[in-house]
Amino acid sequence: DARVTQTPRHKVTEMGQEVTMRCQPILGHNTVFWYRQTMMQGLELLAYFRNRAPLDDSGMPKDRFSAEMPDATLATLKIQPSEPRDSAVYFCASGSGTPHEQYFGPGTRLTVT
Amino acid sequence: RKEVEQDPGPFNVPEGATVAFNCTYSNSASQSFFWYRQDCRKEPKLLMSVYSSGNEDGRFTAQLNRASQYISLLIRDSKLSDSATYLCVVNMRNDYKLSFGAGTTVTVRA
Numbered sequence: 001d002a003r004v005t006q007t008p009r010h011k012v013t014e015m016g017q018e019v020t021m022r023c024q025p026i027l028g029h030n031t032v033f034w035y036r037q038t039m040m041q042g043l044e045l046l047a048y049f050r051n052r053a054p055l056d057d058s059g060m061p062k063d064r065f066s067a068e069m070p071d072a073t074l075a076t077l078k079i080q081p082s083e084p085r086d087s088a089v090y091f092c093a094s095g096s097g098t099p100h101e102q103y104f105g106p107g108t109r110l111t112v113t
Numbered sequence: 114r115k116e117v118e119q120d121p122g123p124f125n126v127p128e129g130a131t132v133a134f135n136c137t138y139s140n141s142a143s144q145s146f147f148w149y150r151q152d153c154r155k156e157p158k159l160l161m162s163v164y165s166s167g168n169e170d171g172r173f174t175a176q177l178n179r180a181s182q183y184i185s186l187l188i189r190d191s192k193l194s195d196s197a198t199y200l201c202v203v204n205m206r207n208d209y210k211l212s213f214g215a216g217t218t219v220t221v222r223a
Binding site: 105 | 155156157158159200208209210211212213214215216
């Protein structure tokens with residue numbers, strides 16, 4: 001049963017620290033998405049890649065967030081420096097070409113104190 | 114105005130009841146529509162697509178009204194396992210970007 005995996009599942013850090021979240025998309029999927037979910041804003045698209053190339057990162061605060069795909073099996077989302085308002089659940093999702101068929105990972109629950 | 118708006122609920126219904134709820138979208142040029150389901154503290158999962166002619170998947174029926182810019186989801190003979198948050202999802206430009214509503218919470222009680 002192929003699944004998207006994300007690490008870490010939980011992260012508590014202090015304001016100002018760097019946070020790196022990792023995602024392994026489903027093998028063979030060529031589209032990868034990063035979302036953030038909070039109670040106030042719901043699910044927001046931060047960035048997405050197709051064939052490892054960034055297609056859109058307009059939802060991401062550019063000054064502190066960065067997203068990369070070093071290879072087809074790894075996507076990363078970094079926050080530097082982190083702030084309390086970054087506290088949220090960060091989901092990675094992958095897909096194979098049909099826009100709506102996105103398979104979500106279990107999420108990284110980030111708390112910044 | 115948000116791109117996709119939903120009644121947050123919660124809808125509390127007894128087992129076996131029918132529950133229905135809508136969502137509205139702002140962009141009349143939106144291309145495709147879906148319902149995702151999210152269980153508490155879990156990831157969203159695709160429940161079903163919504164087609165112009167309406168479609169069913171077991172106990173679930175989805176409808177699209179382009180003129181009024183809303184989609185609906187109806188759950189018949191609800192089960193305890195249907196308790197979840199249902200996310201209305203719209204694909205605005207037929208690219209890979211999905212716009213998610215904030216979700217409608219349904220609680221089915223025994």
